[in-house]
Amino acid sequence: MAPSTKSLVSESEAAPVRRYRIGYAFAPKKEQTFIQPSLLDHASRYGIDFVPISIPDSTTTAKTLIEQGPFDCIIHKIYGPHWNQHLREYSSQYPQTLILDPPESIERLHNRVSMLDVLAAFELKPRQSGDKFQSKISVPKQVLVDHYPEGEEETKLLAGLEFPVIAKPLLANGSTKSHEMCLIFSPKGLRSLLADTKSPILLQQFVNHGGVVFKGYAIGEHVQCVKRRSLPDISKERVTALEEAVLPFSQISNSANDEHNLAHDPHEMPPLEFVEEAAKGIRVGLKLNFFNFDMIRDSKDPNSYFVIDINYFPGYAKLPNYEHAFTDFLLNLLSTSSHPQKQKELQQLKEEEGATSFESDVKQNRGHEEE
Numbered sequence: 362m363a364p365s366t367k368s369l370v371s372e373s374e375a376a377p378v379r380r381y382r383i384g385y386a387f388a389p390k391k392e393q394t395f396i397q398p399s400l401l402d403h404a405s406r407y408g409i410d411f412v413p414i415s416i417p418d419s420t421t422t423a424k425t426l427i428e429q430g431p432f433d434c435i436i437h438k439i440y441g442p443h444w445n446q447h448l449r450e451y452s453s454q455y456p457q458t459l460i461l462d463p464p465e466s467i468e469r470l471h472n473r474v475s476m477l478d479v480l481a482a483f484e485l486k487p488r489q490s491g492d493k494f495q496s497k498i499s500v501p502k503q504v505l506v507d508h509y510p511e512g513e514e515e516t517k518l519l520a521g522l523e524f525p526v527i528a529k530p531l532l533a534n535g536s537t538k539s540h541e542m543c544l545i546f547s548p549k550g551l552r553s554l555l556a557d558t559k560s561p562i563l564l565q566q567f568v569n570h571g572g573v574v575f576k577g578y579a580i581g582e583h584v585q586c587v588k589r590r591s592l593p594d595i596s597k598e599r600v601t602a603l604e605e606a607v608l609p610f611s612q613i614s615n616s617a618n619d620e621h622n623l624a625h626d627p628h629e630m631p632p633l634e635f636v637e638e639a640a641k642g643i644r645v646g647l648k649l650n651f652f653n654f655d656m657i658r659d660s661k662d663p664n665s666y667f668v669i670d671i672n673y674f675p676g677y678a679k680l681p682n683y684e685h686a687f688t689d690f691l692l693n694l695l696s697t698s699s700h701p702q703k704q705k706e707l708q709q710l711k712e713e714e715g716a717t718s719f720e721s722d723v724k725q726n727r728g729h730e731e732e
Contacts, residue, residue, distance in 0.1 A: 379408060381695050384432035386414040386439045394678050403684040409691055417447065426451040433695055434459040436651070438674045440467075440534060459694065466648040467673050471534045473563045474505060476671045479646035496635055498656070498666045501566040505531065509555045519548075522566060525595055528554055528607075531561040533670075543609040544592070546600050550607050568667055569594040570657035573628045578653045578680055579640040581690040585680055586636045588628065594660060631658065631666065643671060650690070651675075 383404075387395065392413070401411055412432065415423040416439065426447045435448070435458060445464045452460060470476045477500045502522050510518045525546045533539050544567065545551050555562065574591035577584055592610065636656075643654060653675040659665040677683040 381409050381433040383409055383411050384414045384435045385411055386416060386437040391438055394676060397678055400684045404688045407688055407692055409688060427454050431455045432458050434461060436461050462649050462651060469647055470671055470673050473529055473531055473533050479643055480668055482646050483642035496664045496666060498639055501568055501667050504564045505561055506564060507561045509552045525567045525600055526564045527567050529563045529565060531563050543607050546606055547604045549605045554607050568657060569660040571628055571660050575631055575656045576653050577636045577640050577656060579644060580686050581650050583686045583690060584637045584640045586630060
């Protein structure tokens with residue numbers, strides 16, 4: 362059965378249905394992977410039109426952001442003061458337009474210390490929720506350094522931090538340099554690293570976690586969780602053998618064969634309710650709608666989880682049926698209680714589409730290349 366083409370306008374109405382203009386501003390690679398035909402087609406059925414925004418600058422004759430509007434909503438993953446200024450000027454002209462997400466909220470994720478500060482505000486403690494789970498979530502021990510500490514400073518700064526540790530650049534802006542991380546196994550290795558580094562380095566306690574990372578994807582209140590390959594556990598013998606080593610790694614969990622390799626992986630997924638609670642805390646604390654977070658489970662304590670990273674506007678096209686989740690989020694955001702007839706018609710159309718349309722979208726999505 363083909364998808365229903367029934368108009369969203371009731372027979373008693375003469376005016377056309379209200380459509381929403383969603384302006385998007387992405388780098389070319391992000392646009393290619395996220396703005397898929399399946400998303401455009403599905404969203405269009407419910408009155409949503411995605412409109413590309415040309416980024417104005419001094420070297421082009423592109424229209425200003427104000428001239429390209431108005432939009433009902435702007436979604437973006439563009440960084441920098443130039444773009445932020447365009448958003449401010451646009452908002453002064455069109456204050457009713459939703460900007461998702463606010464630049465000041467996104468910028469907190471560019472700092473690996475401030476991005477995880479939000480966890481302290483809602484740290485989930487062990488508790489029993491019926492017979493579902495009893496878990497806690499926190500952040501691994503972290504220390505920020507820009508030089509090798511000596512004497513008392515070393516004792517104070519590295520107190521409670523056990524090797525091995527992961528050394529990460531403080532800046533997390535999606536650049537190649539921001540992904541240049543390494544494993545350090547002793548103070549000797551740390552001294553060697555800092556001798557060749559001028560930028561601040563975040564040292565994060567390495568926690569053995571079975572070589573699996575759980576990635577929670579959030580689109581507003583909608584949350585999905587998948588598991589990916591990560592760094593393998595490190596034995597005490599290996600720590601000793603690699604005492605002076607500095608081992609680099611980069612985005613190990615993004616292996617192209619992750620799904621195949623994990624098809625029969627014995628590690629259980631964390632309870633979805635638990636992942637949703639963590640996502641809610643991050644969403645509220647950072648005032649963000651579009652993000653994912655990396656979470657690991659302590660090999661020594663299956664009820665202990667750690668959030669180790671948060672990323673803005675991740676590769677949603679990797680997720681089955683992402684078109685539905687994103688469209689529903691926008692509709693819920695833009696369709697207010699002042700439009701009850703609109704809400705009723707949207708629900709009726711969804712019911713008439715049925716399972717055939719749903720299955721068609723999933724099959725089409727599975728053929729897309731991962732970001």
